[in-house]
Amino acid sequence: MNLSSCRRPGTQPQADSASRAGLGARAVLVAAAAVVCMTSACRQDMHNQAKYRPMRETPFFADHRSARPLVAGTIARGKLGEDKLLTTGRDGDKFSSIFPFPITADLVARGRERFNIYCSPCHGRTGEGRGMVVQRGYKQPPSFHDARLRDLGPGYFFNVITNGFGVMPGYAVQVPATDRWAITSYIRALQLSRNASVDDLTSEEKSRLTKESSGG
Amino acid sequence: MAQVFKPSSNTYSKLVIFGALLAVGGVGLVGYLINTSPFNTGAYMAHAQPVPFSHKHHNGELGIDCRYCHTSVEESAFAGIPPTQTCMNCHSQIWTEAPMLEPVRASLRTGQSLEWTRVHDLPDFVYFNHSIHIAKGIGCASCHGDVTRMNLTWSVAPLTMGWCLDCHRDPAANVRPREMVFDTTWVAQDQRALGEKLVSEYHVQPRQDCSTCHR
Numbered sequence: 001m002n003l004s005s006c007r008r009p010g011t012q013p014q015a016d017s018a019s020r021a022g023l024g025a026r027a028v029l030v031a032a033a034a035v036v037c038m039t040s041a042c043r044q045d046m047h048n049q050a051k052y053r054p055m056r057e058t059p060f061f062a063d064h065r066s067a068r069p070l071v072a073g074t075i076a077r078g079k080l081g082e083d084k085l086l087t088t089g090r091d092g093d094k095f096s097s098i099f100p101f102p103i104t105a106d107l108v109a110r111g112r113e114r115f116n117i118y119c120s121p122c123h124g125r126t127g128e129g130r131g132m133v134v135q136r137g138y139k140q141p142p143s144f145h146d147a148r149l150r151d152l153g154p155g156y157f158f159n160v161i162t163n164g165f166g167v168m169p170g171y172a173v174q175v176p177a178t179d180r181w182a183i184t185s186y187i188r189a190l191q192l193s194r195n196a197s198v199d200d201l202t203s204e205e206k207s208r209l210t211k212e213s214s215g216g
Numbered sequence: 217m218a219q220v221f222k223p224s225s226n227t228y229s230k231l232v233i234f235g236a237l238l239a240v241g242g243v244g245l246v247g248y249l250i251n252t253s254p255f256n257t258g259a260y261m262a263h264a265q266p267v268p269f270s271h272k273h274h275n276g277e278l279g280i281d282c283r284y285c286h287t288s289v290e291e292s293a294f295a296g297i298p299p300t301q302t303c304m305n306c307h308s309q310i311w312t313e314a315p316m317l318e319p320v321r322a323s324l325r326t327g328q329s330l331e332w333t334r335v336h337d338l339p340d341f342v343y344f345n346h347s348i349h350i351a352k353g354i355g356c357a358s359c360h361g362d363v364t365r366m367n368l369t370w371s372v373a374p375l376t377m378g379w380c381l382d383c384h385r386d387p388a389a390n391v392r393p394r395e396m397v398f399d400t401t402w403v404a405q406d407q408r409a410l411g412e413k414l415v416s417e418y419h420v421q422p423r424q425d426c427s428t429c430h431r
Contacts, residue, residue: 049340054294057331065329117281121306132278137310169305174287 087177089158096155103185111186114179118171119161127190139167144187145194157184252374259375262368263333266319269369275400276364282356282398293345297332300324335369336360342429352420353391357400358383364400380429384422388412391420 052058052066061068081087086100116125124131127144134140142149161180164170171180201209254260274280283289288296300323307317323330336359338344349359356363361372373379383390388411396402404410414420 046341047339051340053340055297063328064331117283121278121280121284132280133306133310136278138306139309167309169301169308173299174284174302 085155086181089155089162091155094155095153095159097153099154099181099185101181107182108185108189110179111182111184111189114175115183115186118175119183122168127187141166141168144191150191150195154181154184154188157187252376252378254374257371257374257376258337259371259373262366262370263335265332265368266330267317268367270367271363271369272365272367282400289346290350291347293343293347295346300330336371336373336375338375343431344429350397351394352387352418353394353397353414354383354387355390355392355397355400355402357402358390358392360400362400381424384424387420387422388415391415391418394418 054067056066057064058066060066075081083100085091085096085098089096091097115123120131121133122131122138123129123141123144124134129141129143144150158180160168161175161183162170162172162177175183198206198209250256275282285298285302286295287298288294300320303317303320304324307320311317319330322328359373361370363369388408390407391411391414392402392404393410393414
């Protein structure tokens with residue numbers, strides 16, 4: 001993976017404010033700088049210590065990265081992937097038709113939040129595939145409400161989020177596995193929202209629906 | 217023998233004594249003002265970047281959430297600068313010919329990092345942690361300003377210790393509902409009342425010990 005790196009401000013030549021100002025202004029700047037240095041510690045030494053904070057540049061390596069790329073085959077703690085269903089969405093050689101853990105309202109809410117962050121730029125908040133990035137020219141993805149996608153199991157969606165599909169890149173780096181399942185559960189909820197029937201509700205929910213819709 | 221000092225000397229001596237005190241205080245005050253001003257802190261100054269990335273466009277106009285790129289902001293001290301691949305999630309398909317984005321494509325081709333210039337550079341003896349601030353309802357905008365208005369990114373905070381302590385002493389001035397943390401344009405109707413309610417609800421107890429931020 002290609003990590004970014006950050007250089008400290010001031011390590012790159014920038015428009016020198018003194019060169020724009022006249023000699024008088026330069027004298028004022030020098031005087032002001034002197035006052036700053038006398039009334040405060042100059043921003044040196046302890047401010048910029050010989051140590052690496054995240055993504056700080058280094059002259060030591062040719063690519064200037066203090067955060068070294070992972071050695072091939074490295075597995076982070078807890079990322080062994082022993083639970084194949086949880087990490088691949090597959091059940092044997094086919095996509096799983098079940099979730100690896102029970103779906104709760106909290107999980108679906110988490111899925112909605114993550115969907116809106118990572119998926120809605122293209123898929124739109126309702127899953128129709130007309131997000132802002134698509135409106136700016138990205139290839140339009142199919143709507144989640146197509147019959148074909150409604151009939152697929154959750155493992156399929158998990159796999160697409162993980163590995164990508166067509167022009168869509170995989171999101172395994174940006175979204176952890178449990179969140180990818182949460183997003184899958186929310187996609188299921190979006191699909192249901194267009195195809196639910198009043199008959200699916202319990203009698204208690206029906207009376208609540210009637211009350212709330214008439215009470216408007 | 218004539219008097220050495222005339223009566224008017226009393227006035228002059230007072231002027232000199234109090235004038236000297238005022239001058240010393242004045243120099244201190246001017247120094248303090250310069251020290252905390254954007255002239256010294258670098259606030260409000262847009263930095264040159266290898267690619268003129270616009271938060272105004274991506275965050276403001278397209279509505280992409282902060283966390284799409286800054287993925288670790290909720291779990292870690294460091295918010296995270298995205299790898300080149302994150303740019304390419306979209307830019308492998310749109311604006312693929314734009315000369316402006318050539319450094320991004322070059323980075324992907326060669327595996328060399330894009331070398332961004334840091335906009336918020338805390339001293340190395342300060343250990344700021346993003347995740348706890350997010351968890352306690354401090355909005356991105358409280359420190360970073362409304363980035364949806366920034367073409368190039370600049371800082372709006374002096375990042376001085378006094379500025380940090382202002383909020384640690386009175387968090388109610390800034391704490392907002394957790395669901396509004398990433399909305400950089402959100403403004404409370406009555407921040408004082410809401411802030412005080414949320415400080416108690418979220419158990420906000422900012423520390424002012426030296427070792428909270430310095431270790």
